[in-house]
Amino acid sequence: MTDDVASNLSQVNQRIVAAAQAADRDAGDATLIAVSKGQVEQRLDQALAAGHLVFGENRVQEAQGHWAARRAEHPDLELHLIGPLQTNKVRDAVALFDVIQTVDRPKLVARLADAFDKAGVSRDCFIQINTGEEPQKAGIWPEAADEFIAHCRTAGLPVVGLMCIPPLDEAPAPHFALLRNIAERNEIAGLSMGMSADFEMAVALGATHVRVGTGVFGERQVGYGAAP
Ligand SMILES: *Cc1c(COP(=O)(O)O)cnc(C)c1O
Helix, strand or coil: CCCCHHHHHHHHHHHHHHHHHHCCCCHHHCEEEEECCCCCHHHHHHHHHCCCCEEEECCHHHHHHHHHHHHHHCCCCEEEECCCCCHHHHHHHHHHCCEEEEECCHHHHHHHHHHHHHHCCCCEEEEEECCCCCCCCCCECHHHHHHHHHHHHHCCCCEEEEECCCCCCCCCHHHHHHHHHHHHHCCCCEEECCCCCCHHHHHHCCCCEEEECHHHHCCCCCCCCCCC
8 A cells, every 4th residue: 555546546446356357256346435534635636536436434524524515526426324324414414425334223214214205315225234243333233134124125225235344353254255145135236345454355255345445545544543
């Protein structure tokens, strides 16, 4: 990783393509989400100048500062919310983001369905699965996943994918495989998994979206520790 966002982007993209090909997948099957939380605005502009248009953010307010104005100049921007969503931020999140990756509880499902209804819009949704069953972490536990997915569908959410953040101190592969298994039995195509340290492994195991922050932009500013 260097300070050069354009060159980091091209290297990460090349590694994604190589990992896909090694796994007999199409090179374009995995989308790179550049995670721009905690980054200075100059780096965001460097990514845009390099032609990158898909970004992820953890916090609604920070994302508004980063992207609300830039969106006007880049109408093709695709923004993914990858951090926890509080119910009082749902309306703002629906206004800004194209994809909500962190659907993780019934109350949020109801609020999202209501917000889509009121705004006359819809947003692709991923359900966050807590594959490591970590009490401090958000996400639906694997054993409850099928029921929750059915609940989201009944409520009218467009469930296009699942996402997970494996425990920091465990090998990620079993978590990626578990996520894929839950997705397959529920006929869900999208898999958001893999970060800077393990995105190639995620691509090998079927990721359709990898979320890479420091690997693209370099270290985050003070106050942002390791992900997540
Ligand atoms: C911050 C974050 C990332 C990016 O992490 P890096 O290690 O910088 O690539 C990916 N996913 C989530 C959910 C995050 O919070």
